[in-house]
Amino acid sequence: MNALLTDLYELTMAAGYFAAGKHQEVGTFELTVRRLPRNRDFVVVAGLHRVIDYLLNLKFEPEEIAYLRGLPNFRNAPEEFWAYLADFRFTGTMFAVPEGTVVYEGQPILNIRAPLCEGQIPETYLLSALTFETLIASKAARVANAAQGRDVVEFGTRRAHTPEAGVLGARAAYIGGCVGTSNTLAGFRYGIPVMGTAAHSWVMSFETELEAFRSLQQLLGDRTVHLLDTYDAIQGAHNAASLGKPLWGVRLDSGDFLSLSHQVRAILDAAGLQSAKIMASGDLDEYKIQTLVAAGAPIDAFGVGTELAVSGDAPSMGAIYKLVEIENSEKTRYTAKHSPEKQTLAGAKQLFRFPEFDLLSLQDECAIGSEALLKPYIVNGQLVTELPSAGQIRELASQNLSPWPQPGRRMELSKSLEELNESIFRY
Amino acid sequence: MNALLTDLYELTMAAGYFAAGKHQEVGTFELTVRRLPRNRDFVVVAGLHRVIDYLLNLKFEPEEIAYLRGLPNFRNAPEEFWAYLADFRFTGTMFAVPEGTVVYEGQPILNIRAPLCEGQIPETYLLSALTFETLIASKAARVANAAQGRDVVEFGTRRAHTPEAGVLGARAAYIGGCVGTSNTLAGFRYGIPVMGTAAHSWVMSFETELEAFRSLQQLLGDRTVHLLDTYDAIQGAHNAASLGKPLWGVRLDSGDFLSLSHQVRAILDAAGLQSAKIMASGDLDEYKIQTLVAAGAPIDAFGVGTELAVSGDAPSMGAIYKLVEIENSEKTRYTAKHSPEKQTLAGAKQLFRFPEFDLLSLQDECAIGSEALLKPYIVNGQLVTELPSAGQIRELASQNLSPWPQPGRRMELSKSLEELNESIFRY
Numbered sequence: 013m014n015a016l017l018t019d020l021y022e023l024t025m026a027a028g029y030f031a032a033g034k035h036q037e038v039g040t041f042e043l044t045v046r047r048l049p050r051n052r053d054f055v056v057v058a059g060l061h062r063v064i065d066y067l068l069n070l071k072f073e074p075e076e077i078a079y080l081r082g083l084p085n086f087r088n089a090p091e092e093f094w095a096y097l098a099d100f101r102f103t104g105t106m107f108a109v110p111e112g113t114v115v116y117e118g119q120p121i122l123n124i125r126a127p128l129c130e131g132q133i134p135e136t137y138l139l140s141a142l143t144f145e146t147l148i149a150s151k152a153a154r155v156a157n158a159a160q161g162r163d164v165v166e167f168g169t170r171r172a173h174t175p176e177a178g179v180l181g182a183r184a185a186y187i188g189g190c191v192g193t194s195n196t197l198a199g200f201r202y203g204i205p206v207m208g209t210a211a212h213s214w215v216m217s218f219e220t221e222l223e224a225f226r227s228l229q230q231l232l233g234d235r236t237v238h239l240l241d242t243y244d245a246i247q248g249a250h251n252a253a254s255l256g257k258p259l260w261g262v263r264l265d266s267g268d269f270l271s272l273s274h275q276v277r278a279i280l281d282a283a284g285l286q287s288a289k290i291m292a293s294g295d296l297d298e299y300k301i302q303t304l305v306a307a308g309a310p311i312d313a314f315g316v317g318t319e320l321a322v323s324g325d326a327p328s329m330g331a332i333y334k335l336v337e338i339e340n341s342e343k344t345r346y347t348a349k350h351s352p353e354k355q356t357l358a359g360a361k362q363l364f365r366f367p368e369f370d371l372l373s374l375q376d377e378c379a380i381g382s383e384a385l386l387k388p389y390i391v392n393g394q395l396v397t398e399l400p401s402a403g404q405i406r407e408l409a410s411q412n413l414s415p416w417p418q419p420g421r422r423m424e425l426s427k428s429l430e431e432l433n434e435s436i437f438r439y
Numbered sequence: 440m441n442a443l444l445t446d447l448y449e450l451t452m453a454a455g456y457f458a459a460g461k462h463q464e465v466g467t468f469e470l471t472v473r474r475l476p477r478n479r480d481f482v483v484v485a486g487l488h489r490v491i492d493y494l495l496n497l498k499f500e501p502e503e504i505a506y507l508r509g510l511p512n513f514r515n516a517p518e519e520f521w522a523y524l525a526d527f528r529f530t531g532t533m534f535a536v537p538e539g540t541v542v543y544e545g546q547p548i549l550n551i552r553a554p555l556c557e558g559q560i561p562e563t564y565l566l567s568a569l570t571f572e573t574l575i576a577s578k579a580a581r582v583a584n585a586a587q588g589r590d591v592v593e594f595g596t597r598r599a600h601t602p603e604a605g606v607l608g609a610r611a612a613y614i615g616g617c618v619g620t621s622n623t624l625a626g627f628r629y630g631i632p633v634m635g636t637a638a639h640s641w642v643m644s645f646e647t648e649l650e651a652f653r654s655l656q657q658l659l660g661d662r663t664v665h666l667l668d669t670y671d672a673i674q675g676a677h678n679a680a681s682l683g684k685p686l687w688g689v690r691l692d693s694g695d696f697l698s699l700s701h702q703v704r705a706i707l708d709a710a711g712l713q714s715a716k717i718m719a720s721g722d723l724d725e726y727k728i729q730t731l732v733a734a735g736a737p738i739d740a741f742g743v744g745t746e747l748a749v750s751g752d753a754p755s756m757g758a759i760y761k762l763v764e765i766e767n768s769e770k771t772r773y774t775a776k777h778s779p780e781k782q783t784l785a786g787a788k789q790l791f792r793f794p795e796f797d798l799l800s801l802q803d804e805c806a807i808g809s810e811a812l813l814k815p816y817i818v819n820g821q822l823v824t825e826l827p828s829a830g831q832i833r834e835l836a837s838q839n840l841s842p843w844p845q846p847g848r849r850m851e852l853s854k855s856l857e858e859l860n861e862s863i864f865r866y
Contacts, residue, residue: 017596019622024636083633140605172571173604217466217555219772231451232512334640
């Protein structure tokens with residue numbers, strides 16, 4: 013299942029490792045945040061749940077193997093390779109930084125130690141699954157921070173890169189600090205609070221706006237949110253005010269939010285609806301929210317869609333997955349890439365977090381007074397830990413984000429890691 | 440299946456339409472490209488295959504209904520609503536612009552005529568499914584155009600917003616003009632050519648680069664592509680040259696492509712390998728490719744990942760899905776939104792393409808000498824046409840893109856459509 017969801021070269025290399033008799037050599041592969049996304053000082057790790065599900069269920073179906081056999085890349089693959097693929101399972105060990113953890117540039121967030129083919133094939137899936145949710149959780153953290161205690165709801169599924177990405181993005185946004193999502197499946201699947209009331213279509217489907225508002229109130233009672241801007245937001249506010257309670261509040265979805273929110277607040281207050289809230293949505297991001305908050309706009313909650321769902325200002329991040337060591341029956345070799353500006357650090361690593369700085373070391377080192385961030389999840393193909401709920405991960409993220417991480421946190425390399433890599437570079 | 444993959448407000452409105460006795464009213468909803476993505480003069484439509492699959496299979500599972508019943512939004516929903524959801528199927532009619540068609544700002548690309556709830560619930564899924572693939576196909580068209588006849592291969596799954604989006608992105612990139620993809624599942628599922636040979640891990644897993652290259656040659660023969668930059672690209676080129684044929688060529692994945700490609704070309708030529716090709720990959724987009732091509736870099740093929748997989752310069756587009764008319768047993772009402780800068784045009788429409796301009800009209804108008812772009816796919820819940828293969832769609836896109844569409848193509852509104860909307864605005 014899902015074993016074809018990878019780049020062809022991973023499978024080509026698997027055939028090559030097998031043909032060269034290297035498939036029993038054990039590699040350690042490391043997934044590292046080589047470069048932070050644009051405009052980011054840190055990222056909030058998310059997406060690990062999918063990596064675990066993938067590794068535990070990775071296998072090739074007979075029709076998938078038949079497909080591969082027909083590709084020219086495998087013309088010279090040894091016959092035994094196909095039997096190997098038919099029995100293929102992930103039997104390796106995977107350490108990772110827990111979801112909800114803040115990490116910085118140059119930090120490894122996952123490593124796999126496994127027979128070469130088992131470590132190679134997952135590369136593509138792991139990079140995509142981890143970086144996508146990490147991007148969204150990180151963007152959500154910025155948006156929630158800009159809202160300074162006001163609620164932010166994730167509204168972005170319609171702009172996500174596939175509806176299914178919207179479900180995972182909703183989970184990541186919740187981890188990063190949103191209070192809920194409009195995505196119903198995310199609520200069903202991950203227990204995230206789901207929110208949302210009515211769209212412009214609702215208002216348009218009735219002869220008059222007043223009739224539409226009244227019907228919504230009958231359905232939703234004190235959860236009613238009137239969408240004001242189908243025809244004219246100020247007239248909409250008067251209509252909402254005339255109907256009074258029960259009412260949660262109103263939503264503005266276009267126009268000048270600063271001016272409109274003040275006008276709408278005055279209309280609601282004049283009708284004795286001081287407890288009614290104002291929500292704003294429509295092309296918002298952390299920059300616009302910060303401006304509105306600073307200007308004192310009387311907005312109680314924000315709905316954020318497009319820019320959150322795709323991490324609009326930074327829709328990708330430069331994570332890499334590289335071989336850092338390889339061992340066969342004779343010896344262990346430490347490996348690194350030396351391409352200009354794309355060098356990697358050889359050796360399986362651990363990342364220790366001290367209160368004031370981080371320490372990147374070899375995997376078997378100790379660092380008293382710190383937390384080892386790369387923790388075991390899968391050992392010899394078996395899940396060895398219970399996975400936290402989305403709510404628990406959100407709580408960890410909240411701790412990691414308080415106080416707000418400062419740019420330029422220091423990371424030191426351990427002496428052993430430095431010495432190992434100096435010896436590699438000489439080679 | 441998938442019926443919860445929507446915004447909660449779609450389902451809340453469905454309950455409200457039902458409670459208000461409006462669920463038998465028939466709405467026409469229109470999906471329109473309100474604003475083109477940044478830096479785009481047009482888009483290439485893609486993603487319709489998923490919309491069709493979704494509509495034909497849309498239903499609620501018992502456990503999904505049980506989940507909804509527990510949500511506070513549905514506290515006042517009538518009991519009959521739950522029986523209605525249990526039997527819910529899409530019985531409406533869907534017209535759309537075929538995948539591979541070029542469209543411009545303000546143009547509708549899909550409409551649905553269906554009982555209100557059936558037209559409302561799909562909004563979220565349809566917007567996401569269509570806009571994502573459309574973004575990628577459009578980006579691919581630009582990248583392929585910049586390469587001026589050189590092959591472009593899609594390499595971006597690892598940067599896609601989920602691995603599954605990578606599969607669909609690969610299909611869209613192929614439609615837009617890429618010659619193939621690295622995504623193996625896209626090849627298996629859609630019959631797209633799959634490509635790719637080896638990564639840096641391959642080179643590092645051997646004691647020496649020469650040994651790694653030799654092993655790859657044994658596996659791949661004349662499909663061999665040596666990746667040059669694991670340690671030093673020039674030394675890599677010398678190693679590749681020393682091994683000679685069989686060889687497809689070499690790949691540069693970092694560094695100054697213009698300078699390196701000239702040096703590598705000279706090394707290969709000096710070894711009598713004039714037929715060996717040079718591929719470049721790594722942080723490429725249409726702008727960089729255009730520069731390399733204009734500078735005469737001897738590069739025969741490009742691998743494009745990140746920027747293509749997420750449409751990096753324009754990761755979202757402003758498509759909307761709005762109610763344009765609604766009919767009950769008594770009358771038809773034409774509906775539009777009047778919010779500032781977000782007005783919509785009432786009335787079910789057809790889009791006619793003449794050689795020199797496009798005409799947006801009411802659905803039942805005729806326009807001799809033009810092609811009606813909105814074509815029937817689903818009528819009364821049944822698929823009424825055979826769907827084209829990815830290859831056929833790619834061919835249609837190629838025709839649509841030749842000659843390359845110019846910015847500012849004219850779109851006229853028919854007199855009837857204008858008159859209808861003038862009457863609405865007065866209302």
